[in-house]
Amino acid sequence: MPLSRFIASFACAVVTLIAPLPVQASNADKDLYGDINDSWERFGAVYGRVVEHYYQDVDHEQIMRSAIDGLLRDLDPYSQFFDAEGLRQLLQDTSGxxxxxxxxxxxxxxxxxxxxxxxxxxxxxxxxxxxxxxxxxxxxxxxxxxxxxxxxxxxxxxxxxxxxxxxxxxxxxxxxxxxxxxxxxIRSVAASGQVSPGVGYVSMRQTRFSEETSEEVAQAIRQLREDGIHSLILDLRGNPGGLLSQATEVADLFLEKGAPIVSVRERDHDRAEIKISQRSPLFGDLPLIVLIDGGSASAAEIVAGALQDNDRALLVGTRSFGKGSVQTIFDLRDLGQAALKLTTALYYTPSGRSIHRQSLTVSPGALLQVPA
Missing domain, CATH: 2.30.42.10 (PDZ domain)
Known part of the structure; x- marks a missing residue:
């Protein structure tokens, strides 16, 4: 394709991408889209020179994929583009x-x-x-x-x-x-039983929060209640997280109806989505200890932070991982089987703490390395 036609095609793609502008755009919006146009022009100029002058033919699909990956990698480690195979693996992760x-x-x-x-x-x-x-x-x-x-x-x-x-x-x-x-x-509940008479133990250690997590946890605790426990240890050590919806449902098992669980704040910090407990707790009367360590991340930190800030549980162990960002999956079906996982918000514990890159901490008396 001649360079003039390539640049014209590229310009059309850019116009299509950013065309739906508000009729009455603010000065800030005009500056934003002006910056976007400038960036696309620079990218188009470089891409055009590569297409016309590079010493051998180039794989356009690979170049664009590299450009997308580089863009997202520069944002944060969790934003990703998924092609058909990557999307299949993402769905496998959430299904377990x-x-x-x-x-x-x-x-x-x-x-x-x-x-x-x-x-x-x-x-x-x-x-x-x-x-x-x-x-x-x-x-x-x-x-x-x-x-x-x-x-x-x-x-x-x-x-x-x-x-x-x-x-x-x-x-x-x-x-x-x-x-x-x-x-x-992956089963979310790796093991359950009594560590001593009357003291129940539910291990979510080194598992993750997938589609059936809250029901697995509830079933395990119901069985322990039938066996006569009067207190509970929930082990979240090494749990890297997973589905936000399942984190709120697990916290729901222990918190009073209406108790705050987590707030999700997007770029506009004046707006926050606050998730609260939706029902009376199934196990609100059980004294509770939650074990965490440096492998406890994301959804595991949401549960631990909510229970700690609502004075519902004592955290024991070491500092958590500190992954407090929320990723949204955008379906890119118009591009075929593809999707974009993009960090769109940070979450905050009920007391307003951001865990992102800061970690949950335990009280001084409970700061210890719990034996594996």
Whole structure:
């Protein structure tokens, strides 16, 4: 395509993208869209020169995908674009079943970091720990890879093997681990029982908040009540979070109707969506301790923060991870099977604390490393 036609086509795409402007745009809006136009013009100029002058033919799909990934990576570690395969894996995550290693990963220092291995999975049996950096996959450096690329490389067919390179703080040399993938079915309640007569224990340790979490927790506690417990320990150590809706429903099990659980604040900080308990608590009379640690993140921090701020539970353990952002999934169906996961808000505990990059803390007397 001649460069003049390419630039004309690109300009048409830009006009289509930003055309629906308000009829009476404010000066701030005019400045905003003026900046957008300037940015697109710069991008179009660079893209046009690449198309016309690069020494070999370019893969336009790959270039645009790299541009999108770079844009989102510059925002934060949690915003992502999903193609058809990535979207399929995202749906697997929320449904609670996929084929892989059994770890939840984030990004730290430009490398994938293990937030938590799921109990009794290939990753946990291989000895991987929260905080381990995955610095290589199949001999290829993972520096600056996006989360979707990392997940695509770690997942695969059941019984296939993946080789990863691990870096751990306090260990001088990196080392390689060969792990065989399995079909991972995640139950939110890993175990339940009595740790001593009358003291119930529900473990959500190294699991996640998926579609059936609140019902699993409620069923476990009902059984413990039938067995005669008079107090409860809820273990959220190593739990990387998951669905916000399930976090509010789990908190709902313990809080009085109308109690605040979490507020979600978007870019306009004057507006906040406050989520409150919707029903009388099923287990409002049970004295409650919640265990947290550096692997407790996102939805797990919402539950712990809500119970702490409403004086409903004592937190015991160490500082939590500090992931207090909310991601919204935007369906990009007009582009085929694609979606955008974008950080759109921060959440705050009932007392107004932002956990994002700050962590939940426990009272001095309860700050301890609880044995695994």
């Amino acid at each position: 079943q996929f084929a892989g290693l059994g770890i939840t990963v984030g990004l730290k220092d430009h490398y994938p970091v293990i937030i938590a291995p799921i109990e009794n999975t290939p990753a946990s049996r291989a000895g991987l720990l929260p905080g381990d950096l995955i610095v290589g996959i199949e001999g290829r450096d993972t520096f600056d890879l996006g989360l979707e690329q990392i997940v695509n490389r770690l997942r695969g067919e059941p019984e296939s093997t993946v080789h990863i390179t691990i870096s751990r703080r306090g260990v001088e040399n990196d080392w390689d681990v060969a792990i065989t993938r399995e079909l991972i079915t």
